Amino acid sequence: MSVLAEARILKQEEVxxxxxxxxxxxxxxxxxxxPGQFMHVRCGSSADPLLRRPLSVHDxxxxxxxxxxxxxxxxxxxxxxxGLGPGAGISLMGPLGRGFSLPAGAGLRVALAAGGIGVxxxxxxxxxxVSRDFFVYVLVGAQTAEDLLCGDDFKLLGSRTSFAxxxxxxxxxxxxxxxxxxxxxxxxxDLVYACGPPPMLKRVAGLxxxxxxxxxxxxxxHMGCGVGACLSCVCKVRSGAYRRVxxxxxxxxxxxxxxx
Amino acid sequence: MSKESKNGTPAGSGKNGRxxxxxxxxxxxxxxxMKNPVTVASGTxxxxxxxxxxxxxxxxxxxxxxxxxxxxxPGNLPPRxxxxxxxxxxxIGLQNPGVDHLVTEILPYFKQFDVPxxxxxxxxxxxxxxxxxxxxxxxxxxxxxxxxxxCPNVKKGGMQFxxxxxxxxxxxxxxxxxxxxxxxxxxxxxxxSITAVAAGxxxxxxxxxxxxxxxxxxxxxxxxxxxxxxTVTGGLSGPAVRPVAVRMVWQxxxxxxxxxxxxxxxxxxxDALEFILAGAxxxxxxxxxxxxxxxxxxxxxxxxxxxxxxxxRDINKLVGAAHG
Numbered sequence: 264m265s266v267l268a269e270a271r272i273l274k275q276e277e278v279x280x281x282x283x284x285x286x287x288x289x290x291x292x293x294x295x296x297x298p299g300q301f302m303h304v305r306c307g308s309s310a311d312p313l314l315r316r317p318l319s320v321h322d323x324x325x326x327x328x329x330x331x332x333x334x335x336x337x338x339x340x341x342x343x344x345x346g347l348g349p350g351a352g353i354s355l356m357g358p359l360g361r362g363f364s365l366p367a368g369a370g371l372r373v374a375l376a377a378g379g380i381g382v383x384x385x386x387x388x389x390x391x392x393v394s395r396d397f398f399v400y401v402l403v404g405a406q407t408a409e410d411l412l413c414g415d416d417f418k419l420l421g422s423r424t425s426f427a428x429x430x431x432x433x434x435x436x437x438x439x440x441x442x443x444x445x446x447x448x449x450x451x452x453d454l455v456y457a458c459g460p461p462p463m464l465k466r467v468a469g470l471x472x473x474x475x476x477x478x479x480x481x482x483x484x485h486m487g488c489g490v491g492a493c494l495s496c497v498c499k500v501r502s503g504a505y506r507r508v509x510x511x512x513x514x515x516x517x518x519x520x521x522x523x
Numbered sequence: 524m525s526k527e528s529k530n531g532t533p534a535g536s537g538k539n540g541r542x543x544x545x546x547x548x549x550x551x552x553x554x555x556x557m558k559n560p561v562t563v564a565s566g567t568x569x570x571x572x573x574x575x576x577x578x579x580x581x582x583x584x585x586x587x588x589x590x591x592x593x594x595x596x597p598g599n600l601p602p603r604x605x606x607x608x609x610x611x612x613x614x615i616g617l618q619n620p621g622v623d624h625l626v627t628e629i630l631p632y633f634k635q636f637d638v639p640x641x642x643x644x645x646x647x648x649x650x651x652x653x654x655x656x657x658x659x660x661x662x663x664x665x666x667x668x669x670x671x672x673x674c675p676n677v678k679k680g681g682m683q684f685x686x687x688x689x690x691x692x693x694x695x696x697x698x699x700x701x702x703x704x705x706x707x708x709x710x711x712x713x714x715x716s717i718t719a720v721a722a723g724x725x726x727x728x729x730x731x732x733x734x735x736x737x738x739x740x741x742x743x744x745x746x747x748x749x750x751x752x753x754t755v756t757g758g759l760s761g762p763a764v765r766p767v768a769v770r771m772v773w774q775x776x777x778x779x780x781x782x783x784x785x786x787x788x789x790x791x792x793x794d795a796l797e798f799i800l801a802g803a804x805x806x807x808x809x810x811x812x813x814x815x816x817x818x819x820x821x822x823x824x825x826x827x828x829x830x831x832x833x834x835x836r837d838i839n840k841l842v843g844a845a846h847g
Contacts, residue, residue, distance in 0.1 A: 264576050265576050265577075266576075267577055267816055267817060305814065305815075310609045310761070310762040310790060310814075311608055311609040311762075312606060313606060313609055313610060313611060313761050313762070313810070313814060314606050314611060314813060314814065315813065315814060340606075354815075356816060484601075485602065485604055485605070485606070486604070487604050487611065487613070487810075487813045488567070488569075488573070488812065488813040488816075489813070490569070490573045490574065490576075490816070491569060491573050492567065492568055492569030492573040492574065492589075492812070492813075493566065493567060493569070493604075493613070493615070493813060494589075494598060494603070494615045494618045495603045495604035495613060495615065496601075496603075496604070497598065497601055497603065497618070498601070499601075503597070504597060505597055505598055505601070505618060510573075523600075
């Protein structure tokens with residue numbers, strides 16, 4: 264269950280241009296969070312900017328009671344968060360949403376595909392998958408080598424880690440979905456998880472169609488309440504209905520989402 | 524702290540020179556008896572369970588559930604939300620599972636609580652409003668209906684009924700004829716004269732008024748050079764609208780003798796007290812729930828503290844007090 268709590272910032276650093284990693288003392292949330300869930304974070308105490316920002320849980324250390332958020336300072340709210348240093352307190356709500364479903368089987372070969380800031384929820388997921396002894400291909404994409412996030416962390420944990428950049432400055436030149444396409448063609452993947460910008464996720468959906476390989480994707484939306492009450496952050500699903508990204512997601516089976 | 528309370532006069536008969544420790548908080552909103560004046564704005568609190576992890580629903584004066592229509596509605600094309608200075612625009616479009624689902628799946632949830640449930644109803648035609656009211660009239664567990672004639676985000680119905688005193692009155696008359704439940708009529712701020720609409724619906728049989736619904740607005744994405752919201756326009760809420768809402772409560776209180784549920788950008792007890800002093804007998808917390816899921820409790824506790832500090836024994840004595 265979600266909690267509302269004031270959390271203290273222990274550390275904050277800019278890990279790539281415009282991308283920040285914030286370590287928080289948040290024992291209750293850390294103890295409850297599952298991969299794919301998010302925290303709804305207030306950016307200050309003023310009424311402007313007003314709304315909380317949904318940020319993926321990037322990592323937790325249950326022993327130490329800490330929780331890490333990785334986010335891009337994309338607007339006014341996240342820029343305010345990025346300006347906070349150790350010792351500052353922020354209001355956290357969470358963990359919220361439905362995270363990734365973790366497979367029950369043994370010896371599965373799993374692919375994680377991350378685009379840009381989409382790495383945020385996948386690192387926590389990777390840790391969970393590795394602890395279950397799955398073979399995990401990690402595919403990380405970014406615009407340039409400089410923008411690649413958590414490359415070393417992924418290399419350390421993933422069974423096999425590959426990179427893709429738009430300008431070719433690191434790894435494959437082209438979208439990260441090219442790497443996924445090759446991997447799928449080799450037939451060596453049982454399950455795919457992805458998070459990244461909408462065009463990337465749409466491509467992932469296209470690649471998986473007809474392969475029989477199941478996949479889950481994590482969506483990002485502007486949110487109001489974060490708890491399923493306001494119906495602001497919806498996405499259309501196959502049945503034609505709108506589902507709440509905050510409460511029914513943010514993780515959805517890849518074939519569920521309708522790309523409008 | 525007032526001089527009177529210091530001297531232990533009746534207004535300040537409590538201990539420590541303060542006012543009564545347990546001031547009267549109960550209010551009567553046109554036959555809906557609330558144990559305190561704090562409720563929620565329809566659409567900002569879901570159906571209730573969404574906020575149960577943060578708020579003891581028993582402590583609310585009432586719960587106003589998400590607007591309901593005769594048949595399920597899918598809601599509007601996203602994007603449905605955009606943040607604006609000290610506020611937000613929404614264009615949900617009354618997405619809801621329909622009245623039958625409300626009755627069978629949602630209302631039973633409230634059996635475990637001791638809190639009045641107010642059902643917000645919206646129709647595309649006068650007949651639909653009447654038919655909704657008729658269906659709900661026979662349902663146990665409903666304390667009253669909030670008649671939504673002010674939603675700015677639907678093509679048919681909604682605000683178009685609330686924009687004109689005559690059509691607004693027509694809806695209320697039809698609903699009145701269909702149910703004996705207390706009727707709170709939710710007014711739109713997007714009108715030339717809110718007092719004229721208020722007077723019209725009072726005449727037609729409303730038991731109470733709630734105001735304001737959101738203010739029609741829009742935002743444009745300058746990069747894409749297109750409106751941000753899928754429906755182009757949306758309803759503005761949050762602290763940005765509060766002065767407009769307070770003004771309208773003030774005006775309606777002067778002209779119409781019905782209890783008012785005041786709302787519009789209430790974030791704190793001080794904000795809520797502005798509405799009460801302007802003439803609201805109860806207040807609804809809306810957008811603030813998104814920012815602080817315990818906002819209702821903070822408002823309630825703050826109002827209580829204010830009454831104690833100022834030696835006010837009964838919240839009802841503050842209603843409209845700013846009018847002198």
